[in-house]
Amino acid sequence: MSRCRLWHSRETAYGTHATFSVALRVRPDPPRLNTEVIATFGRHLLLRENAGEARKARPQGRSHEIVCGDRVRCETNGGETVVVAVLPRETVLRRTSLRGRSEAMAANLTQLAVVVAPQPAPDLFVVDRFISAAECAGLAVLIVCNKSELPEHAALREQLQPYAAIGYALCDISAAQAVASPATLAPLRAALAGHTTVFAGQSGVGKSSLTRQLTDDPAEIAVGALIKDEEGRHTTTASRLYAVDGGRIIDSPGVRDFAPAIDDLEPRALGFREVASLAQGCRFLDCRHLQEPHCAVREAVQSGGMASRRYESYRRLRRLYDQLWEKRPASERAARRR
Ligand SMILES: Nc1nc2c(ncn2[C@@H]2O[C@H](COP(=O)(O)OP(=O)(O)OP(=O)(O)O)[C@@H](O)[C@H]2O)c(=O)[nH]1
Ligand SMILES: [Mg+2]
Ligand SMILES: [Zn+2]
Structure with missing residues (x-):
């Protein structure tokens, strides 16, 4: 970072024809590696490059949320590997x-x-x-x-x-x-x-x-x-x-219970694919498939077109989803409605 600022100030002062090779001795970059996280134990990470050996590492600072499967950029300093950035996630x-x-x-x-x-x-x-x-x-x-x-x-x-x-x-x-x-x-x-x-x-x-x-x-x-x-x-x-x-x-470790992240759930069908497809027949565009009249999802449950246990599961997740949103600060709830 400091190297960059120095470069810019020289550039402004002397114009682009100045001979920097003498004035600025650029420090060589520490080795940088594109690497994948294969395990995390708190702040202890296990990384691997391509199909190579696993190596231990730690995150730099406390700001990164790093999980298994993340691709990271790291630096080696004095034999220690430090993760300096998490690359954008595909999923x-x-x-x-x-x-x-x-x-x-x-x-x-x-x-x-x-x-x-x-x-x-x-x-x-x-x-x-x-x-x-x-x-x-x-x-x-x-x-x-x-x-x-x-x-x-x-x-x-x-x-x-x-x-x-x-x-x-x-x-x-x-x-x-x-x-x-x-x-x-x-x-x-x-x-x-x-x-x-x-x-x-x-x-x-x-x-x-x-x-x-x-x-x-x-x-x-x-x-x-x-x-x-x-x-x-x-x-x-x-x-x-x-x-x-x-x-x-x-x-992954086994669970007793699991709740999807509410920020990621698609609000109309909550990730229930048969609800998503049936919902196209509901009268109201914002139908929640609970009490609303002319709900194609409830009609399908009654006629055997949707498994009633799956529908019960949908209702339970809908309740949980609403409860969890209620606990969020008002600012987040408002941002979601927009
Ligand atoms: N009969 C039978 N037992 C199995 C089979 N596969 C695993 N087990 C047994 O089930 C038990 C649990 O197996 P794990 O592989 O540790 O289960 P897990 O899902 O990894 O469990 P967690 O790590 O706690 O989430 C062990 O006693 C295994 O021997 C199988 O195909 N048949
Ligand atoms: Mg296991
Ligand atoms: Zn509906």
Whole structure:
């Protein structure tokens, strides 16, 4: 910065023909690298350039919000790597924090795979909210049904039928079976090819087990990324990006609940794709599909054209969305209406 100012002042004083080569000895730039964040542990970052070795880094100052998948510019100073800028994100998956603010979970994704299993019992409202966040972030959606070797898989598949009916891809898989038969991963590998996919879902559904089977990344699961929970199970505590055959995945920590960032939700349909399509038939352009007369969404629910459980999920998210906006400062609410 100071170098720039010096240059300008000389330029003004002497005009453009002055011989700067003698007066100004330009200090060589410290090495700059274009790099990707593969994990964050608080202010400890793990970076990788291309397919190279992982290296530790820290952010400069406190202003950057850095998440897994971010592309960053960094400098090395005295052997330490410092992230000085986060490059513009192509996409970002965000949730609502406990304080009601929008916070990034992962960046530069192209797909969200919500992982479910017969055990632990799936919470389809959480599934819907992940899908809604993905839709509003412009990500492709994949539903991965893990532990498919369990007898309860068939019943789960039945429950998931409404998702297939509205065009979501479902993939049956078993991380347990893949240990002995790696070829059984082929359909999942095909669905991940060409994508940067985040594995999201409840704790214990098998996101990390699948990651372990899929990855051809030489890096081991980072020490510190896994801890034992109160029942002695290993659970993921930090997202981490891995290379897989033809694509990349981010294994993320399991959740009990999830709320999409309200700033990102499309206000008419909240990321429910069948609501978005049905809403074109509602009488009122700003129909919220709750009590309004001549609502094509409610009519579809009554006639079986929309799954009633999905509609209940939409209503719950609509309530949460309104409550969260109510808690925002008046200035933010007004800016949103404009
Ligand atoms: N039967 C069966 N068990 C599985 C399968 N995949 C994973 N598991 C088991 O499910 C448990 C949880 O697996 P994880 O891979 O740690 O689950 P996770 O989704 O990463 O959990 P969090 O990190 O807490 O979010 C472990 O005991 C696994 O051995 C499967 O295909 N079949
Ligand atoms: Mg895990
Ligand atoms: Zn409506």
